[in-house]
Amino acid sequence: LGKAGDEETLSKAAEMFEEYYNGGDAIDADLRRVVYKFALQADEAGVMRKLMDLYAKTTFPEEQRNLMITLGEVKDPRLHAEVRDWALWSGAVRLQDIAYPLSTLGSSSQENSESAWRYFQDNHDRLKERFGGEPRIWGSIAALLSRGGSNGSKRVSEIRAFFEARGGYGSAKRRVEQSCEALLLKEARISRDGAVLKTFKF
DSSP, rough: TTTTHHHHHHHHHHHHHHHTTTTOOOOOHHHHHHHHHHHHHHHHHHHHHHHHHHHOOOOOOOHHHHHHHHHHTTHHHHHHHHHHHHHHSSSSSSSGGGGGHHHHHHSSSSHHHHHHHHHHEEEHHHHHHHTTTTTHHHHHHHHHHHHSOOEEEHHHHHHHEEEHHHHOOOOHHHHHHHHHHHHHHHHHHHHHHHHHHHHHOO
């Protein structure tokens, strides 16, 4: 219901989150990610700041992962850019954890998917200078910021042309190729399922 925007569900999640944030009742660990997600959906700007505050205060890796993944789900373009810069440049997120917020930042919405891809293209040299010395991390960044979009084959063509113009993928090759394959498989699945649905009469 929360995913569909049910106001009662979002309101309850926001209430639970506020109580937890202010030192009240704890949220069951199995529910925490869901509560964070729906609270963010109810009040992006306010909850985003509080999630960052919780992240700064906790030392538990699982809680940090939950918070980073949820932060990446912001929809507002301005907040999306802020979380992106927080993840990449603030120093608050450890290098080995950068993939967690980027995994949702690159796919939180169609608009933000396009924004992430444009950002990667416009800032490729800066990103590579900062993260290129860590092959696993650089591969994750390249793949996660380029992987979104509804038109898989068009995005894959753009990705391949972009890297070819820069002399190849380098250490990001395996991760980016996996990302491209996933885009093409997703597009094929949507096309196949769409064709099947057209055969049904509603």
